[in-house]
Amino acid sequence: MTGRRPSLAVVGATGVIGGVMLQILSQHEDVWGEVKLIASPRAAGTKLVVRGEETEVLPLTEDVFDGVDVALFLVPDEVSARWAPIAVARGAVVVDDSAAFRLDDDVPLVVPEINSHAARLRPRGIVASPNCTTLSLIVAVGALHAEFGLRELIVSSYQAVSSAGRDGVAVLREQLALVAGTELGTRPGDVRRALGEGDGSPFAAPVALNVVPWAGTDAGDGWSSEELAIRAECRKVLGLPDLKVAATCVYVPVVATHSMSVHARFENEVAVERAHEILATAPGVVLFDNPAAGDFPTPSDVVGTDPTWVGRVRQSMDDPRAVEMFICGDNLRKGAALNVAQIAESVAGEFTRI
Amino acid sequence: MTGRRPSLAVVGATGVIGGVMLQILSQHEDVWGEVKLIASPRAAGTKLVVRGEETEVLPLTEDVFDGVDVALFLVPDEVSARWAPIAVARGAVVVDDSAAFRLDDDVPLVVPEINSHAARLRPRGIVASPNCTTLSLIVAVGALHAEFGLRELIVSSYQAVSSAGRDGVAVLREQLALVAGTELGTRPGDVRRALGEGDGSPFAAPVALNVVPWAGTDAGDGWSSEELAIRAECRKVLGLPDLKVAATCVYVPVVATHSMSVHARFENEVAVERAHEILATAPGVVLFDNPAAGDFPTPSDVVGTDPTWVGRVRQSMDDPRAVEMFICGDNLRKGAALNVAQIAESVAGEFTRI
Numbered sequence: 018m019t020g021r022r023p024s025l026a027v028v029g030a031t032g033v034i035g036g037v038m039l040q041i042l043s044q045h046e047d048v049w050g051e052v053k054l055i056a057s058p059r060a061a062g063t064k065l066v067v068r069g070e071e072t073e074v075l076p077l078t079e080d081v082f083d084g085v086d087v088a089l090f091l092v093p094d095e096v097s098a099r100w101a102p103i104a105v106a107r108g109a110v111v112v113d114d115s116a117a118f119r120l121d122d123d124v125p126l127v128v129p130e131i132n133s134h135a136a137r138l139r140p141r142g143i144v145a146s147p148n149c150t151t152l153s154l155i156v157a158v159g160a161l162h163a164e165f166g167l168r169e170l171i172v173s174s175y176q177a178v179s180s181a182g183r184d185g186v187a188v189l190r191e192q193l194a195l196v197a198g199t200e201l202g203t204r205p206g207d208v209r210r211a212l213g214e215g216d217g218s219p220f221a222a223p224v225a226l227n228v229v230p231w232a233g234t235d236a237g238d239g240w241s242s243e244e245l246a247i248r249a250e251c252r253k254v255l256g257l258p259d260l261k262v263a264a265t266c267v268y269v270p271v272v273a274t275h276s277m278s279v280h281a282r283f284e285n286e287v288a289v290e291r292a293h294e295i296l297a298t299a300p301g302v303v304l305f306d307n308p309a310a311g312d313f314p315t316p317s318d319v320v321g322t323d324p325t326w327v328g329r330v331r332q333s334m335d336d337p338r339a340v341e342m343f344i345c346g347d348n349l350r351k352g353a354a355l356n357v358a359q360i361a362e363s364v365a366g367e368f369t370r371i
Numbered sequence: 372m373t374g375r376r377p378s379l380a381v382v383g384a385t386g387v388i389g390g391v392m393l394q395i396l397s398q399h400e401d402v403w404g405e406v407k408l409i410a411s412p413r414a415a416g417t418k419l420v421v422r423g424e425e426t427e428v429l430p431l432t433e434d435v436f437d438g439v440d441v442a443l444f445l446v447p448d449e450v451s452a453r454w455a456p457i458a459v460a461r462g463a464v465v466v467d468d469s470a471a472f473r474l475d476d477d478v479p480l481v482v483p484e485i486n487s488h489a490a491r492l493r494p495r496g497i498v499a500s501p502n503c504t505t506l507s508l509i510v511a512v513g514a515l516h517a518e519f520g521l522r523e524l525i526v527s528s529y530q531a532v533s534s535a536g537r538d539g540v541a542v543l544r545e546q547l548a549l550v551a552g553t554e555l556g557t558r559p560g561d562v563r564r565a566l567g568e569g570d571g572s573p574f575a576a577p578v579a580l581n582v583v584p585w586a587g588t589d590a591g592d593g594w595s596s597e598e599l600a601i602r603a604e605c606r607k608v609l610g611l612p613d614l615k616v617a618a619t620c621v622y623v624p625v626v627a628t629h630s631m632s633v634h635a636r637f638e639n640e641v642a643v644e645r646a647h648e649i650l651a652t653a654p655g656v657v658l659f660d661n662p663a664a665g666d667f668p669t670p671s672d673v674v675g676t677d678p679t680w681v682g683r684v685r686q687s688m689d690d691p692r693a694v695e696m697f698i699c700g701d702n703l704r705k706g707a708a709l710n711v712a713q714i715a716e717s718v719a720g721e722f723t724r725i
C-alpha cells in the first residue's frame with residue numbers, strides 16, 4: 018500500500034447499524050488510520066470495541082471532524098441533513114446511509130457491485146447509500162440487467178422489523194412473548210386485543226402472528242415512502258430513468274434480513290440456465306436454487322451473511338422476457354452497514370493510491 | 372320455501388376445515404334436511420355439534436351416501452379422487468374442496484360471486500372449489516375484471532400456516548414457544564439450530580421468525596404446485612384462458628388468513644376512484660383503504676371474517692392500466708369452508724325450487 022491510511026469517523030456508532038459497522042471494520046482488511054467513534058452527546062462517553070481496541074465514543078460536534086478523511090453517517094435523516102455538510106466543510110468525504118441526500122442530483126447513489134465509478138464524482142463531497150429494501154434486491158437484479166436489459170420491476174417485500182430500528186426488534190420480541198404458548202390467531206381481533214394498542218410501536222398493526230403492509234410515511238396517492246424510494250433508487254443506481262417499478266412493502270415477523278418477491282421483465286428473452294450462470298458468478302450474489310432439494314433462501318439462512326441470496330428463479334410462463342425470483346439480503350449488513358463500508362473502502366483507495 | 376330440504380353429508384367433518392364448516396352450518400340460514408357427519412373410520416364415533424345438535428360422526432363407506440342429496444368433501448386429494456365418484460353414483464351432488472377435480476373439463480370450478488351459474492352444469496356430478504390462495508384474491512380481482520378487463524396478474528402470497536393443516540399450526544406454535552423470549556434471529560443459522568431438523572414439519576425451513584418461499588409440491592421448471600394452481604384456477608374461474616399469471620407463494624408465521632400483494636393489469640385504464648367504488652360495493656368484498664389513518668387489512672383484522680378485504684389500492688405509477696392492491700382473506704372461511712358452503716347452498720336452491 019502506497020499513500021497514507023485515511024482516518025475514519027463513524028457517526029452513529031452506538032446505533033443498530035453502527036454496531037454492525039464496528040463488526041465489519043474488525044472483519045474486513047484494515048485500510049484505515051485513526052478511527053473516531055461518534056454519537057449524540059447523550060450516548061457519548063461509552064466505550065466500544067473496534068479493531069480489537071476499546072475506543073471511547075466522542076460527542077457529535079463540528080470540531081470532531083477535524084483531521085477526518087472519511088465520515089460514515091449511520092443516523093436518522095435529519096441528523097445527516099444537518100451534520101454531513103459540516104463534516105464536508107471540515108474536509109471529510111461523507112458516506113451517508115440516510116435518505117437525506119439519496120435523490121440529490123449532486124450526490125451519487127452507489128452500490129459498489131453496480132456503479133462504484135459513480136462514487137468518485139461527488140460535487141457536494143457526499144456519497145449516498147440506498148435504502149435497505151433497494152439494497153436487498155439490486156445487486157442480483159443489476160447483474161441480470163447487464164445481460165438482458167431491465168425494463169420493469171414488480172416487487173413485494175417481506176421486510177424484517179430491524180429496519181425500523183431497535184424499537185422494531187423490541188416490539189416484535191415483546192409481542193412474540195405475549196402470543197407464544199397461546200391459541201391466538203384464529204378469532205377476529207384476538208391478536209390485536211392481546212397486544213393492546215401498541216403504543217410506541219413503529220408498526221401500524223400487530224407484527225407478531227401478522228404482516229403489516231405499510232413501511233415508512235404517507236407519500237401520496239396511496240403509496241408509502243419506502244415503495245417510492247425503491248422506484249427512485251433503482252432508477253438512479255441502474256441509470257435507467259424510465260424503468261417501470263411497482264413496489265409493495267410489507268413488514269413480516271422476522272428480526273433481520275429482507276426478502277423480496279421479484280418479477281423482472283427485460284428487453285430480451287431470459288433463459289433460466291443463462292440467468293443461473295450470471296447469478297452464480299456475479300460478485301456479491303449467492304445462487305441457492307434447487308427447490309426440489311429444499312434449496313431456496315430464507316431469512317434464517319441468510320441473516321448475518323454479506324451476499325445477496327437468490328433462489329426460485331424461473332421464467333414467467335406467459336412472458337419469456339420475464340423472470341420471477343425470491344431474493345434475501347441481511348438488511349443490517351448489505352442493506353446498510355456493509356454497503357456503506359464498501360463505498361468507504363473504495364473512497365479509501367483514492368488516498369492509498371495517491 | 373317450496374320443494375324439500377335436501378339432505379347433506381360433510382365428509383371430513385373432524386378436520387380443520389370440517390370444524391369451520393360446522394360453525395358455518397350453524398350460523399347460516401338453515402336450508403338443509405338431515406345432516407350426516409362423516410370421517411375416516413379412525414375418527415368416526417366421536418360426537419360433534421352442528422346446528423345445536425350433538426351428532427355422531429359416521430365412518431366413510433359406500434352406503435353412507437344413500438339418501439344424501441349434497442355431499443361436501445373436505446378431505447385430501449386422494450380421498451376425494453376415490454370417494455367423490457362413489458357419492459355421485461349413490462345419487463349425491465358433490466362439492467369438492469380438494470384439488471382432485473379442479474382442472475377437470477367436466478367439473479365446474481366455482482366462486483359464487485363470480486360464476487355461480489357454472490355450478491348448474493356438472494357432467495360428472497361434481498362441483499369443485501378453488502385453492503385457498505386463489506380464493507383469497509379472486510373475488511376482488513373478479514369485481515375489477517368485470518369493469519376493466521383483466522389481462523395480467525402478478526401476485527406474491529403471504530400464506531398462513533393453517534393451509535398446511537393442523538400440522539402447520541402445531542409446528543408454528545411449537546416453534547414460537549422455542550424462539551419467544553430469546554435473542555434469536557440475528558446470527559447465521561441460529562433459528563434453524565434452535566428449532567432442530569423440524570422432522571414432520573410440512574415446511575421446508577423454520578416458519579417462526581422466518582418466511583418460506585415454497586408451498587405445495589415440485590411442479591417442474593422451478594414452480595411449486597400452489598403457484599401453478601393460482602394460474603390455472605384464475606383462468607378457469609374468470610373464463611380467461613389466455614390470462615397472464617405469475618405467482619410466488621410464501622408461507623409466513625401467521626396462523627390463519629392469507630394475504631396477497633397483487634399487481635393487476637387491465638385492458639383499460641384504471642382510475643383509483645372508480646376501482647374504490649367497485650370494490651366498496653362488490654358482494655363479498657370489504658374495502659379498507661386509508662393508509663394515512665392506518666386503515667389497511669392485515670391478517671389479525673381479517674381472521675374469522677367472511678369477506679375478502681382489500682386495501683393499498685393504487686394506480687401503478689408507470690402503467691395507468693395497472694393497479695397494486697393488498698388483499699386479505701381467511702383461508703379457512705372464504706378460502707375453504709365458506710366457498711364450499713356457498714356453492715352447496717346454491718345447489719340446495721335447485722331442490723327447494725322444485
